[in-house]
Amino acid sequence: MDGGAWFDEWFDIENHGVSIKREGAWDFVGALHFLSDPEQLGQQTWLNVDFGSAPPRALLWLLGSLAETRARAIHIGGVRS
Numbered sequence: 001m002d003g004g005a006w007f008d009e010w011f012d013i014e015n016h017g018v019s020i021k022r023e024g025a026w027d028f029v030g031a032l033h034f035l036s037d038p039e040q041l042g043q044q045t046w047l048n049v050d051f052g053s054a055p056p057r058a059l060l061w062l063l064g065s066l067a068e069t070r071a072r073a074i075h076i077g078g079v080r081s
Contacts, residue, residue, distance in 0.1 A: 006065050010058045011035060029053055 011032045014071060033052030066074055067073050 005062050006058075007035070009061070010054050030055060032058065
């Protein structure tokens with residue numbers, strides 16, 4: 001699993017927006033809404049992801065990519081303050 005391939009698959013690089021109107025109804029695009037640059041804080045690397053309307057397999061793919069980096073721990077939670 002490649003992090004670059006993950007980004008290409010799930011990020012709305014062409015900025016189509018978070019939803020599209022089709023036949024009078026709004027459909028979700030199925031893309032991430034936000035992805036921060038990685039931030040190094042001591043021995044930890046922080047990444048902020050808003051999965052928006054991306055399906056659950058986007059998270060699973062990201063976790064697989066992170067596992068390949070030999071990360072010792074992954075914390076999933078709310079916004080860091």
